[in-house]
Amino acid sequence: MVSSQGNASLYSTYPDNYFQNPLDIPLILSGTFGELRTNHFHAGLDLKTQQRDGLKVVASAEGYVSRIKISHWGYGKAIYITHPNGYTTVYAHLQKFNKRIEAYIKLKQYKKESFEIHVFPSSKELIISKNELIAFSGSTGGFVAPHLHFEIRDTKTEKPINPLLFGIHVDDSKKPRINSLIGYSLDNNSHINGINVPLQLSMINLKNGELRASKINAFGKISFGISGYDQLDGAYNKNGFYNLSMLVNGNKIYEFEASSFAFSESKYINLLIDYERFENLKQRIQKCYIEPANKLSLYTKPIKNGYLNIEDGLNYTVEIIAKDFKGNSQKVTIPIIGKKDAIKIRSESKITPYKIDHKQFYKFQKNNISVAFPKYTFYKDLYLDFEIKDSIVNIHTPTVPLNKKYTLTFDVSNYSENQKRQLYIASIGKKGKTNYKTTIKKDSIFYTSIKKLGSFTLLTDNLNPKIRLHNFKNEQWLTHFKTLKVKILDDESGINSYRGEIDGKWILMEYNVKNGVLTYNFNDKTFIKAKHQLKVIVTDNVGNSTTINATFFRKK
Incomplete structure (x- = not known):
């Protein structure tokens, strides 16, 4: 049984030496469990695969394949193996499966006539032995570099658990690094150095490798946050901390530990970080205090949830300690003088006509546009900005995180039927880039459900998708070709x-979103005659469609 070396007390115990390294090369990580990602925590380990696809992936323990999911995004090609000890392992971003699993899933894909598929084999269909070859590593699932994403989950709860807690060994002699320190004044009467807004604090390096912040004057309810990273041996990747704690005068008042969480908790990452700073500067500051609405289970039971109440005339010493799983650490010490200054x-908060009680439902309408916010869409009360200018609706600012989706609705009764067919709702980014939002069309009402504030508009897409032959020409002999490739592209709604x-029958074409190429493997079919007709149809998000027809020849 093992426990985290980053915590002096036994946090939890898990079976040691049951799960093995799923790769037959030394284990080097490019990503650690619990890392802070966009809108979620990283649920496993990212194992380096020597910057290439095609490495053998073996079962970490005996069991059966309980789930196979293939998608263009997310985990790409993924296998889930359920084990008799109550845990499930996950292997994601795979290039392809072993022959047995590949044959099994292709039958399902051809039956459904879909590349994307999600199936749940029974416990007797695909039994797996420990160390059995199950797949080959890849880079499927979006704009992903070659690596293997590996998880261990509790089978009953589906909660992911840090695989390092199961005795999987990774060399790590490097200390974490703390880069930035931010001080937060948390009510109207508090301050740090006379400042009532988030304040970046300077730090100096000490000879022992620790950090010391410049002495500050403070008063009232305050706390802190840091940014930084951890690195492991053999890699330059910047990973997350395993443990982050804060002590005041030697007493721990806050602790975060990347051990296990529920996927339903992932949204609270936007309360764990300084979300406004991330949206503005793309810097992730991990707060050392817990927002009232934050229900993350990654915290140990803290005292005062990381809040400090600084009294006039008293001195305080704050220590923030970042640790990795091996117990390597770096500490920043913050000396505080309690002083009530002006x-x-x-x-300051901007006051608008749209005051939000986050516990209530609201619907606001202007011109032909309305927004509806369910109860608890917001984490706290606020004044909402809601403006329409030059056909663009501005819904507050994207620097405020949301707990739930809200609905944005456009009345399009002034448009003709032909115009409606090509209309869609789009978000507008900082640099003016537009992105299609799933648009539900019901007569003259178009709406979308979204979980981010910002700017939106209606756009028209009257351009058809583009298709071209990629690795062959029309009427070419392809007898010795292993694959047939077609490139597809859409410049507007996507x-x-x-x-x-081929010859009027559906074929399995794998879509690589990184390069826009559809690939068909000739091994999928036995060809009897020489001449064949290829047909590819591509449809965009508003229904514009393009068809390409080509002839190819192939000997038996």
């Missing part, structure tokens, strides 16, 4: 679906 810079056929 506040020179104060946080590709919604595609369909490939």
Whole structure:
């Protein structure tokens, strides 16, 4: 049985030496469990695969394949193996499966006529032995570099658990690094150095490798946050901390530990970080205090949830300690003098006509546009900005995180039926880039459900998708070709679906979103005659469609 070396007390115990390294090369990580990602925590380990696809992936323990999911995004090609000891392992971003699993899933894909598929084999269909070759590593699932994503989950709860807690060994002699320190004044009467807004604090390096912040004057309810990273031996990747704690005068008042969480908790990552700073500067500051609405289970039971109440005339010493799983650590010490000063810079809230009680439902309408916020869409009360200018609706600012989706609705009764067919709702980014939002069309009402504030508009897509032959020419002999490739592209609303056929029958074409190439493997079919007709149809998100027809020849 093992426990984290990053925590002096036994946090939890898990079976040691049951799960093995799923690769037959030394284990080097490019990503650790619990890392802070966009809108979620990393649920496993990212194992380096020597910057290439095609490494053998073996079962970490005996069991059976309980789930196979293939998608263009997310985990790409993924296998889930359920084990008799109550845990399930996950292997993701795979290039392909072993012959037995590949044959099994292709039958399902051809039956459904879909590349993307999600199946749950029974416990007797695909039994797996420990160390059995199950797949080959890849880079499927979006804009992903070659690696193997590996998870261990509790089978009953589906909660992912840090695989390092199961005795999987990774060399790590490097200390974490703390880069930035931010001080937070958490009510109207508090301050740090007379400032009532988030304040970046300077630090100096000490000879022993630790850090010391400049002495600050403070008063009232305050706390801190840090940014930084950890690195492991053999890799330059910047990974997350395993443990982050804060002590005041030697007493621990906050602790985060990347051990296990539920996927339903992932949204709270936007309360764990300084979300406004991340949206503005793309810097992830991990707060050392717990927001009232934050229900993450990654915290140990803290005292005062990481909040400090600084009194006038008293001195305090704050220590923030970042640790990795091996117990390597770096500490920053913050000396505080309690001093009630006049506040020179104060946080101010803009008052608008749209006051939100986050516990209530609201619907606001202007011109032909409305927004509806269910109860608890927001984590706290606020004044909402809601403006329409030049056909663009501005819904507050994307620097405020949301707990739930809200609905944005456009009345399009002034458009003709032909115009409606090509209309869609799009978000507008900082640099003016637009992105299609799933648009539900019901007569003259178009709406979308979204979980981010910002700017939106209606756009028209009257351009058909583009298709071209990629690795062959029309009427070419392809006898010695292993694959047939077609490149597809859409410049406006984006590709919604595609369909490939040879001689009128559906074929399995794998879509690589990184390069826009559809690939058909000739091993899928035995060809009897020489002349064949290829047909590929591509449809975008508003229904514009393009078809390409080509002839190819192939000997028996």
